[in-house]
Amino acid sequence: MTSNPLTLTITARQDAPGDIMCLTLADPDGAPLPPVTAGAHIDIAIGDQWRQYSLAGDPADRSQWTLGILKDPESRGGSTALHAGARPGQTVTVTGPRNHFALVEADRSCLFGGGIGITPMLAMAHELAARGAAFDLHYCTRSAGRTAFLDLLGAAPFAGHTRLHHDDDATKLTLAALPAPAPGTHIYICGPEGFMDWLIAAAEAMGHAPDHIHREYFSAEVDVTGETFEVEARETGITVTVGAEESIVTALARAGISVDVKCEEGICGTCLTDVLEGLPDHRDHFLTDEEKEDNSEMCLCCSRAKSAKLVLDI
Ligand code: FES
Known part of the structure; x- marks a missing residue:
């Protein structure tokens, strides 16, 4: 790509x-x-x-x-x-x-799109239908009158796999739509933060393995504030203090070190950087829980430090 x-x-x-x-x-x-x-x-x-x-x-x-x-x-x-x-x-x-939200090989895939979160699911449904895979597509909107893509869904090769859910009628999504946990079952969720958090928590509570619950956030409320700490940019040898109200990206920019950013909300991964020393305080939605525990990379647009100093590979 x-x-x-x-x-x-x-x-x-x-x-x-x-x-x-x-x-x-x-x-x-x-x-x-x-x-x-x-x-x-x-x-x-x-x-x-x-x-x-x-x-x-x-x-x-x-x-x-x-x-x-x-x-x-x-x-x-x-x-x-x-x-x-x-x-x-x-x-x-x-x-x-x-692509940070790719399909994996599975016996069964369950796709949940809330509102505009249906968009990656449409591409996934095309690909799964072309593979002849077992899957369900759940599309959740506030009401039938605020549901986009109906023509496309009706004519799609995956129409028979699609279930529509509207918040204001009897079709409203319930947790009964979640599949039973199984080693070959994978769940994909995209939509508003509350919708995602609700489904992810329920799937985890049912016993789905966290790495079988795939997620993509479109936007996220991210709090970049906290205690001040130091960041050393190893390549340049420059150390900056990250203030309580600013991001690492902003603090580095003051010292003339530019970091590529795109979303600035911790969802796209553009600012991902290797951590050489110190303990990050991950605030992003990009890294998986496992990657966060590993602490070898962090998103500089939003994450902070749990240690007094971070040393970064920039
Ligand atoms: S710029 Fe998108 S995660 Fe940092």
Whole structure:
């Protein structure tokens, strides 16, 4: 997979229920797009910032990429700007695709998408259907009237695997939809933080192994504040003090050390850095619990230190 910037053309825009906009992107000259696997996302440049969007189309289709973008006034403005300005014929700069949410081989896969969290699940459902795999897709929305992608779901090769759940009627998702734990069963969850936390906690309580519960956060409330500590950048030999209200990225920038960031919410992994000494205080949603316990890497945009000093491989 490439991470070089690509210039792509918006070939279609469709406004769907639930404040969701579907965009399709294609190469301006009609060339095949880079290969993708289900669960991948791309980064789109919006002004001087980058936002991550999952690819929702059939991964086997290299003629176009499909995105679902929720207009979220509570977000940092990227989705609102795209909703206001995106038009067919315009070009956008993207990087990726990258995939931190890939399918694993399983006897049975259960996909749970809440709201806009359905987008990576659509790509997964395409891939699982193409494999002839055993799977269920649960799509949860507030109401039937705020449910996007209904046409697509009705015509999809995985229509028979799909269950719709609306919060305001009898179809509302209950924990009975979770499969029984089994060595070959894997669960995938994407959606609002509360929806994810509820399902993850319930699946763990049922006895599903944590590494069989796959998750992708779209955005996260992340508290970057805490006690001050020191960070040494080993390559440069520079040591900075990270203040109570700032991130490691911000403190390093003051000393002239630039760290690549994209989401700045601990979900994309762009700022992941090796830890040489010290104990991180992980605040991100990117690393797995096992990786956090290992303490050999950390996300500098949001995580802090439990020790008085960290030494980083930068
Ligand atoms: S910039 Fe995305 S995890 Fe830090």
